[in-house]
């Protein structure tokens with residue numbers, strides 16, 4: 392168990408355990424508790440309490456079984472003593488701490504509609520609605536800065552999406568999509584990261600479809616191909632790919648609780664839009680517009696909201712882990 396600051400958090404790791412709840416069954420945060428999150432970290436369960444003011448654990452003890460309850464771990468927390476002269480320094484420090492910048496990339500747009508759903512809905516419409524909802528949720532946490540590669544219906548090349556993220560010095564890049572395939576029975580969400588060799592044939596075919604966006608939108612690839620495609624696999628990029636993999640796993644962990652996912656939910660292939668060498672990047676295929684039921688769900692704002700809440704939980708867990716890494 393250990394405390395973290397900025398925001399103030401208490402992290403409890405329980406070894407050799409697997410506690411997994413849907414977010415709707417977690418108790419509602421109240422009082423000094425701002426948020427409660429659960430996650431799995433290397434075979435342990437992690438519970439994170441986020442506080443809206445500075446706290447410290449005051450007393451920790453076990454209760455033996457009684458009154459129908461089993462063994463219970465009790466943690467009393469108290470307000471951290473705020474010395475008057477420390478206050479200013481603490482506030483100043485909070486102001487200079489930079490929030491992580493998350494770049495949201497709603498797939499397709501403008502001349503490129505993306506996939507077309509069974510009822511005729513265009514992928515570019517679903518990805519933009521999802522992107523705007525994700526931005527709203529991320530900003531509401533007060534923990535992140537957000538930049539969108541597009542917040543309206545416009546044509547953007549894949550390379551310019553990556554370039555925007557790099558120009559902004561993003562800490563993370565998340566591209567939103569909703570696929571369509573011939574097999575109308577297939578449904579489920581999947582999360583993709585970049586690799587030189589595709590994890591499977593379907594992932595490779597998907598990357599081919601997504602990479603065609605530039606051709607569909609009539610963008611001249613020759614101008615940007617050498618820069619984007621010709622990036623060397625150096626150490627920095629390998630580290631970025633590790634982070635991307637971690638991020639994808641944490642997203643899958645949360646999303647699995649809320650929505651239908653494809654088998655082997657985390658897949659990889661050569662997506663042009665994931666090629667920033669220095670920014671952990673993932674591509675989220677939120678579901679299949681070629682499946683009648685999933686298309687219906689993806690068109691619903693409440694479904695997208697639930698799906699993206701799980702994404703925010705996954706991102707929170709990712710940044711928690713990153714701040715623990717040093």
Ligand SMILES: [Zn+2]
Nearest residue numbers: 498505568569
């Ligand atoms: Zn797409």
